[in-house]
Amino acid sequence: MAAFAAHTSAASSHYLPPGTAILLRSRRRAFPTRVSCSAAAAGDKTVVIGVAADSGCGKSTFMRRLTSVLGGGAEPPRGGNPESNTLVGDTATVVCLDDYHSLDRAARKARGLTALDPRANDFDLMYEQVRAIKDGRAVDKPVYNHVTGLLDPPERVAPPRILLLEGLHPMYDERVRGLLDFSIYLDISDEVKFAWKIQRDLAERGHSLQSIKAIIEARKPDFDAYIDPQKQYADAVIEVLPTQLIPGDDDGKVPRVRLIMKEGVKHFAPVYLFDEGSTISWIPCGRKLSCSYPGIKFAYGFGAYFGHEVSVLEMDGRFDKLDELIYVETHLSNLSTKFYGEVAQQMLTHADLPGSNNGTGLFQTIVGLKIRELCEQIVAERDAMTADAVKV
Structure with missing residues (x-):
């Protein structure tokens, strides 16, 4: 199996006091909408879980099952951008890493880049904001509009108990990867992926068989270079x-x-x-x-x-x-x-979901x-460490 050299650009060094709500650097100057979510208790660090996969490989379905297990399903934030990709649950917030696209759809097309290409994504900002959330600081997260293909104004995200990062690149950047408490990769074989995309895009999106094949073939080199190698870190x-x-x-x-x-x-x-x-x-x-x-x-x-x-x-x-x-x-x-x-109960609860x-x-x-048990153990371990520190 080929070795994978992770993208490592220099991290920006911003010192910020713990527990402070901050506005990290953003590409947009509009006032951010606020995402209402169940914040982590004061002093607690957010547990960060990464889920990587190609598009159309079941990340959204997995998020529905995962947030249900973690304590209540996740829904789009109320009163915010209707095209927001963020999902908010009782204990977990789901952030779609497409929001860290640095180029809109037209700019990518003009430069001949796919969204899978690291040059079309802002890993410095991704790292800064994930680190801030993990340390208990709110951020103004960018929003990528999948409908228009534009970069919308940011939305403010407070640190939840659990942060789920789902997308193409959660394990690509070495710095972001180092912030993950646990990581999962959804690895769909080419044969099954092709069959799934045909079933979805023919039925739901009105694409022709030829256009589906063309899209898959155009994305494959970047998938092989930048997405697939992440599974070695999962x-x-x-x-x-x-x-x-x-x-x-x-x-x-x-x-x-x-x-x-x-x-x-x-x-x-x-x-x-x-x-x-x-x-x-x-x-x-x-x-x-x-x-x-x-x-x-x-x-x-x-x-x-x-x-x-x-x-x-x-x-x-x-x-x-x-x-x-x-x-x-x-x-x-x-x-x-x-x-x-409990496994059978969860499966029956979501019997309508694909798979x-x-x-x-x-x-x-x-x-x-x-993951639920892992998060509980991490929180218990941190609580014990805090208690020991207080005794000293």
């Missing part, structure tokens, strides 16, 4: 591949999904099937799990991923009845659930539960 990767249950099938309707979990990550214990550290192949179809053609197959094992030891949980196929999922749940360990059947009948929805839900 603590967990959700990989979606063509099924192996149907020979020659690559339409993406029956995916094979792998949850690749890095070993040794603080506050994160990989999920396992039956027996930790073993190699397992399991076909659960039978009396307790309904399976129509082509069936379901699970696997669990371990190996290496970009030089890191990993555990891998795999599901190939799709569920017929989500209410039977609890049978599978009882055979998985280290799920970080708070009660019996809810296969491994994409299952593993996104499981990762969400793991």
Whole structure:
């Protein structure tokens, strides 16, 4: 696997007292709208989670599942820019990193750049603002308008308990990557990505098959150069591949999904099937799990991923009845659930979301539960450190 040299530009050095609301440098001079969100308690640092993927690879769906697990769904901020990409929940705020585009759509076109190209993004500002939020300071975050392709006036974002950074580049810049408490990469194979884009763009956006192919081919060099290499830095990767249950099938309707979990990550214990550290192949179809053609197959094992030891949980196929999922749940360990059947409950709650009948929805839900526990442990650890410091 090719080595990846991360973009590292010089960081701006701005000293600002902790707990201060600030206006970091912005490209726009209009007064910012205010994003109302559940702020972190005074003195607490925000937990920062990064989610990277190409466009059309399920980031928005994952955000809905993740914010639900973290304590209430996230919605656009009330009273702000109707084209805002930010989502605000009870405990988490979702920031779309498209907001850090440094060029609008027309400027990118004039320069022959895609949004994936680092030259079309402001990593200095991204780093400054993520660092400020993590340290408990409000920022005036830029807004990229996906409808008009223009750079809109900024919106003020207060530090939440959990900040979710989703987009093309959360792990690209070394400085931003160093601020993440946990990172996930959604890795969709070319065959499945192509099938998904066709299904979405033909049905929802009225694109022709030829135009879809042209867009994919135009973006691929930049994706390969700047987006895909980020997965080597991820603590967990959700990989979606063509099924192996149907020979020659690559339409993406029956995916094979792998949850690749890095070993040794603080506050994160990989999920396992039956027996930790073993190699397992399991076909659960039978009396307790309904399976129509082509069936379901699970696997669990371990190996290496970009030089890191990993555990891998795999599901190939799709569920017929989500209410039977609890049978599978009882055979998985280290799920970080708070009660019996919580995975099944979450899946049923979001049964209308794409991927809810296969491994994409299952593993996104499981990762969400793991992130919830990780955030709770980080906060508890920080509280304990603060208490110890007070005693001294």
